[in-house]
Amino acid sequence: MSDGELDFDADELAMLRQLFRDEAKDALETVTTRVLAGGSAKPTPDALTEMMRVTHTLKGAAGTVGLNTMVDLSHRLESALASFGREPSPWTPATADLLVEVTDALRAYLDVATEPTGDAVADTIRDRIDQIARPNRRPMSLPPPFVEPPPEPVIEPALDGAPVPETKAWLRVEPERIDELMSSAGELLFDRTRIERRVQLLRTLARDLARTRQNLHDALDTPDVPSRAALGEAESELAGQAALLSQTTAALLDEIEALRRTIGELQKSLTRIRMGPARDLMTHAARTLRALRRATGARVELRTIGEETEFDKAVAEQLVDPITQLLRNAVAHGVEPPEERAAKGKPATATVTIRARQDGNLLVLEVSDDGRGIDTAALRERLVSTGQWSAARAELANDPEILDALLGSGVSVRDDADELAGRGIGIGLVRQTVSRLGGEVKVSSMPGRGTTFSLRLPLSTALAQAMLFKVGGQVYAIPNVHVIDTTLVDALATTASVRHEQLPVLRLDALLGHSSAADRRPGVVVSFAGKSLVCTVDKIIGPREIIIKPLGPLLAPLTLYAGATISGSGKIQLILDPAQLVRRAYPDAPDAAISDAGSAPMVLAGRALVIDDSRAIREAMTSMLGREGWIVDVAEDGARALQMTRQLRYDLIVTDLEMPELGGFDLIVHLRKDERFKTTPIVIITSRANPEHRRRARDLGVLALVAKPITRRKLLEALATR
Amino acid sequence: MAELRNVIVFTIGGVRYAVELRWVREVVSLGFVTAVPTAPTALGGVCNLHGTILPVLDVAAVLGQAPGPPARQGDGALVLETEGVVCALRVDQVDHVASLHESGGAIVDAGGRPLTLLDPGMIVRRALEMITTVGTAEPQA
Numbered sequence: 001m002s003d004g005e006l007d008f009d010a011d012e013l014a015m016l017r018q019l020f021r022d023e024a025k026d027a028l029e030t031v032t033t034r035v036l037a038g039g040s041a042k043p044t045p046d047a048l049t050e051m052m053r054v055t056h057t058l059k060g061a062a063g064t065v066g067l068n069t070m071v072d073l074s075h076r077l078e079s080a081l082a083s084f085g086r087e088p089s090p091w092t093p094a095t096a097d098l099l100v101e102v103t104d105a106l107r108a109y110l111d112v113a114t115e116p117t118g119d120a121v122a123d124t125i126r127d128r129i130d131q132i133a134r135p136n137r138r139p140m141s142l143p144p145p146f147v148e149p150p151p152e153p154v155i156e157p158a159l160d161g162a163p164v165p166e167t168k169a170w171l172r173v174e175p176e177r178i179d180e181l182m183s184s185a186g187e188l189l190f191d192r193t194r195i196e197r198r199v200q201l202l203r204t205l206a207r208d209l210a211r212t213r214q215n216l217h218d219a220l221d222t223p224d225v226p227s228r229a230a231l232g233e234a235e236s237e238l239a240g241q242a243a244l245l246s247q248t249t250a251a252l253l254d255e256i257e258a259l260r261r262t263i264g265e266l267q268k269s270l271t272r273i274r275m276g277p278a279r280d281l282m283t284h285a286a287r288t289l290r291a292l293r294r295a296t297g298a299r300v301e302l303r304t305i306g307e308e309t310e311f312d313k314a315v316a317e318q319l320v321d322p323i324t325q326l327l328r329n330a331v332a333h334g335v336e337p338p339e340e341r342a343a344k345g346k347p348a349t350a351t352v353t354i355r356a357r358q359d360g361n362l363l364v365l366e367v368s369d370d371g372r373g374i375d376t377a378a379l380r381e382r383l384v385s386t387g388q389w390s391a392a393r394a395e396l397a398n399d400p401e402i403l404d405a406l407l408g409s410g411v412s413v414r415d416d417a418d419e420l421a422g423r424g425i426g427i428g429l430v431r432q433t434v435s436r437l438g439g440e441v442k443v444s445s446m447p448g449r450g451t452t453f454s455l456r457l458p459l460s461t462a463l464a465q466a467m468l469f470k471v472g473g474q475v476y477a478i479p480n481v482h483v484i485d486t487t488l489v490d491a492l493a494t495t496a497s498v499r500h501e502q503l504p505v506l507r508l509d510a511l512l513g514h515s516s517a518a519d520r521r522p523g524v525v526v527s528f529a530g531k532s533l534v535c536t537v538d539k540i541i542g543p544r545e546i547i548i549k550p551l552g553p554l555l556a557p558l559t560l561y562a563g564a565t566i567s568g569s570g571k572i573q574l575i576l577d578p579a580q581l582v583r584r585a586y587p588d589a590p591d592a593a594i595s596d597a598g599s600a601p602m603v604l605a606g607r608a609l610v611i612d613d614s615r616a617i618r619e620a621m622t623s624m625l626g627r628e629g630w631i632v633d634v635a636e637d638g639a640r641a642l643q644m645t646r647q648l649r650y651d652l653i654v655t656d657l658e659m660p661e662l663g664g665f666d667l668i669v670h671l672r673k674d675e676r677f678k679t680t681p682i683v684i685i686t687s688r689a690n691p692e693h694r695r696r697a698r699d700l701g702v703l704a705l706v707a708k709p710i711t712r713r714k715l716l717e718a719l720a721t722r
Numbered sequence: 723m724a725e726l727r728n729v730i731v732f733t734i735g736g737v738r739y740a741v742e743l744r745w746v747r748e749v750v751s752l753g754f755v756t757a758v759p760t761a762p763t764a765l766g767g768v769c770n771l772h773g774t775i776l777p778v779l780d781v782a783a784v785l786g787q788a789p790g791p792p793a794r795q796g797d798g799a800l801v802l803e804t805e806g807v808v809c810a811l812r813v814d815q816v817d818h819v820a821s822l823h824e825s826g827g828a829i830v831d832a833g834g835r836p837l838t839l840l841d842p843g844m845i846v847r848r849a850l851e852m853i854t855t856v857g858t859a860e861p862q863a
Binding site for chain 2: 512513549550551552553555557558560570571574
């Protein structure tokens with residue numbers, strides 16, 4: 001197949017093939033390892049199954065990136081492996097060596113597959129595989145290796161040469177990141193030497209002090225009054241020693257501070273080793289969308305933002321399926337057909353946007369479409385008609401809760417859901433996957449304007465922040481993303497007031513089968529999907545960094561737990577799933593107090609555009625508005641903002657005044673000329689607000705002028721005047 | 723069944739059981755056992771096995787009989803691997819590796835003494851069924 005028949009551009013194809021090569025080498029290494037593990041004996045049925053599985057995967061992947069010769073070779077290898085499991089098995093004592101040789105050759109072939117020399121190499125490998133499957137026809141002596149070993153790959157300095165007893169997932173690391181680590185390690189050595197020198201000095205000083213004391217003691221011990229001279233000498237010695245002591249302590253503190261910094265650097269470098277840009281994930285998404293477009297004929301464009309955002313490579317891998325699911329969902333349910341869009345005055349081609357950004361310690365990945373939005377009334381009806389919710393519960397639920405139900409179950413948005421999006425079941429899996437990674441999913445939607453799924457994940461799965469506490473003598477954890485506060489609760493209270501809100505109290509001691517008799521007990525305030533509650537515990541241990549471990553297939557049905565972690569002393573500590581705690585605190589039963597609590601955060605406010613040339617301010621505003629339920633887009637100047645407003649409508653514009661390209665007032669003048677933005681609320685944020693500014697703002701119908709620095713309170717006050 | 727070689731014979735609560743050796747990954751002494759509230763009694767708790775989460779099962783409870791004593795640190799356990807699941811069975815004592823025969827409709831060891839041959843796949847499926855029933859039940863208000 002020529003590259004022209006593939007649905008990728010050249011850069012993309014090159015990158016995909018690089019990814020395939022890496023993956024294929026891992027797969028082949030697995031085969032090699034399995035063969036080597038058995039010596040010259042025939043591999044066990046399990047090992048054979050595994051080898052066939054990875055070879056089969058290899059075949060599929062090779063086809064995707066258009067390496068058809070590799071498809072053929074993997075297919076032959078798979079058949080050969082399959083033949084060993086049958087009787088009579090063609091396995092001979094020499095087969096193991098031949099298999100290793102073939103997998104080595106295939107690994108080398110991967111580097112020359114698209115080069116002119118590739119075909120000759122492939123032919124040789126093909127013959128050799130066929131000989132393995134039919135050993136009687138092959139010559140008994142081994143010809144010399146038929147492929148030159150490939151040049152040392154530049155990308156994997158840490159991997160080559162190291163003995164690899166068992167092939168597992170490998171982490172590919174850029175050389176600079178290893179250099180960073182090495183340099184930090186070197187720095188540590190220096191720090192240690194400096195500190196050791198100070199300690200040496202302190203020891204000497206201690207000896208000197210002992211000697212001075214002895215001198216003093218001797219002087220005082222004489223029957224006569226001690227001579228002024230002797231006392232004076234001791235005093236001046238002491239003065240010198242005291243000065244030296246205080247100097248040394250100060251220096252030591254500095255050096256410990258330096259050590260602390262070095263360790264911090266080292267930790268950062270270690271974390272960075274696991275990180276990679278979001279680009280790979282987005283490329284994958286682009287490929288998925290192309291396939292969907294081909295399959296459905298839908299007119300959808302993909303827009304990607306934040307490709308440089310770095311996150312855990314292991315997390316990225318886990319996110320492939322959820323993102324695929326969300327794209328399918330967007331194409332199947334989210335966007336309208338071109339005629340319908342045209343009738344609504346939207347561009348005929350729909351846009352699906354994937355945006356990655358870092359928000360503090362969280363990675364936020366948003367998949368949004370500019371389609372019809374979710375019809376919450378229809379969804380409400382479906383929840384009731386399918387018997388998943390009682391009519392009373394549906395009645396009391398507000399829109400965010402209804403949307404949230406989409407993530408929790410097999411409800412589909414549209415009645416005529418086709419197979420493409422798996423009838424909404426896949427959306428539930430999105431939440432499951434993301435919860436397992438210690439994150440959460442939110443869905444927000446505006447009728448006629450689009451739907452956004454927002455995945456919020458800890459930056460790294462390896463280390464997650466969690467709140468640890470004790471219940472009934474055991475330690476439990478809740479991911480810190482979902483913990484908003486701690487408090488004290490009366491023993492018998494069923495609700496507690498936290499930040500002027502009455503929240504339901506969930507007695508974890510009762511839930512976890514230990515009752516406690518204390519009067520007032522500590523409570524952990526948990527928030528998930530816009531609902532908050534207080535969990536009473538025996539004792540709060542505090543926030544800790546934990547490593548989240550999966551519970552495994554047997555325990556997976558215990559939905560109360562999102563995973564487990566292992567303490568420093570090797571004990572297992574269970575991680576509670578905040579979604580389940582919320583479900584228990586807000587049971588189906590209609591209850592006025594509970595439905596009132598739903599008016600708290602995460603009522604969808606609309607789509608906002610924030611324009612400021614400072615990235616820090618953009619981020620801050622995004623997070624502030626995000627907490628108030630706004631979907632936030634950002635632009636760095638007025639010109640970019642104007643572009644964005646041509647594509648999308650916004651329900652709120654927050655803009656700075658002084659910016660490169662197009663200033664705030666000019667932007668507002670342009671916007672007010674546009675029919676769609678005639679009355680849109682606009683808030684100006686500025687560090688300079690003179691009367692002239694105020695007058696112009698009033699003339700342009702600006703909602704409010706807010707002085708920097710922006711606080712949440714100032715912002716809310718400005719918005720309240722709408 | 724003419725003869726079944728390579729089975730491991732062990733005792734739980736005075737009852738003798740056997741499992742084919744090929745399912746047994748290792749025989750361990752349990753580390754600290756963390757209780758898993760809300761789980762059925764068939765799940766005695768979880769343990770740290772080489773940095774992974776190891777579920778510890780109570781065979782009697784899995785078989786629908788009265789559960790044995792709770793699993794504790796230091797108890798013996800057989801680590802089984804089957805159906806993609808790694809789990810442990812708490813045991814009182816591991817006796818020996820033996821060959822089994824069928825005699826008069828019962829399974830007996832070389833000494834002619836009867837014992838129960840366990841199918842690890844069945845144990846895992848039953849445990850999973852019990853855990854699923856409890857784990858996905860609607861929470862109580």
